[in-house]
Amino acid sequence: MTPDILTALERAKHDKRPIVLATRLPSGEQRLLPDPDAPPALNDAAGRTLDRDESGTVQIGDTAWFLQAYNPPLRLIVVGAVHIAQALVPFAAPCGFSVTVVDPRRSFASDERFPGTEISTAWPDEAMAAFVPDSRTAVVTLTHDPKLDDPALDAALKSQAFYIGALGSRRTHAARLARLRALGHPDDALSRIRGPVGLNIEAVTAPEIALSIIAEIVAVRRNAPLAPKPAA
Numbered sequence: 001m002t003p004d005i006l007t008a009l010e011r012a013k014h015d016k017r018p019i020v021l022a023t024r025l026p027s028g029e030q031r032l033l034p035d036p037d038a039p040p041a042l043n044d045a046a047g048r049t050l051d052r053d054e055s056g057t058v059q060i061g062d063t064a065w066f067l068q069a070y071n072p073p074l075r076l077i078v079v080g081a082v083h084i085a086q087a088l089v090p091f092a093a094p095c096g097f098s099v100t101v102v103d104p105r106r107s108f109a110s111d112e113r114f115p116g117t118e119i120s121t122a123w124p125d126e127a128m129a130a131f132v133p134d135s136r137t138a139v140v141t142l143t144h145d146p147k148l149d150d151p152a153l154d155a156a157l158k159s160q161a162f163y164i165g166a167l168g169s170r171r172t173h174a175a176r177l178a179r180l181r182a183l184g185h186p187d188d189a190l191s192r193i194r195g196p197v198g199l200n201i202e203a204v205t206a207p208e209i210a211l212s213i214i215a216e217i218v219a220v221r222r223n224a225p226l227a228p229k230p231a232a
Contacts, residue, residue: 080142081108087210128155138163165197
């Protein structure tokens with residue numbers, strides 16, 4: 001690995017930017033992808049490598065390449081230390097997500113309620129500014145309190161978060177979208193919010209709702225086809 005490639009890899013890691021190290025076989029020639037100067041088929045293969053988070057060998061024409069994925073860690077930021085959050089955290093960790101629970105209400109956001117989980121008692125806008133959601137980050141708001149949910153959603157919409165979900169009924173979600181429009185978010189941006197959050201599995205209990213949420217997050221991450229949410 002040349003010093004230039006090593007420096008570029010470190011820069012991508014610092015910037016939390018997904019990148020692929022492509023090694024031509026058997027020569028050992030290396031390049032970083034995506035690269036506008038690379039063959040489109042090679043860039044496409046790199047994109048699939050990042051999506052699947054799997055390294056391996058691919059054949060592009062007459063050339064074999066070993067593609068090694070360098071993805072930022074998967075993160076889940078949960079705003080609201082409520083019962084659904086308590087059920088969601090144990091689902092998320094085995095799926096590869098590093099979880100942070102954000103809630104300034106210290107009686108909710110406690111180590112006793114969320115053992116072994118990173119907790120932030122900062123206000124959601126401050127927490128989001130510190131965590132800087134990237135393309136490997138999912139954000140879920142669960143409080144039903146606009147004073148907490150709205151600042152988090154406002155920040156998430158300005159970020160590269162790959163998933164944004166908000167708990168609440170259709171009526172609640174319609175009111176939420178109106179408030180976010182007033183903050184300057186256009187409809188195409190607001191369509192990023194999965195609301196009501198989670199797959200429609202007729203969930204009722206907190207664990208069922210948590211299951212629907214993590215299933216939807218995984219589906220979005222894996223580019224699975226999903227039915228559009230009903231218009232709010």
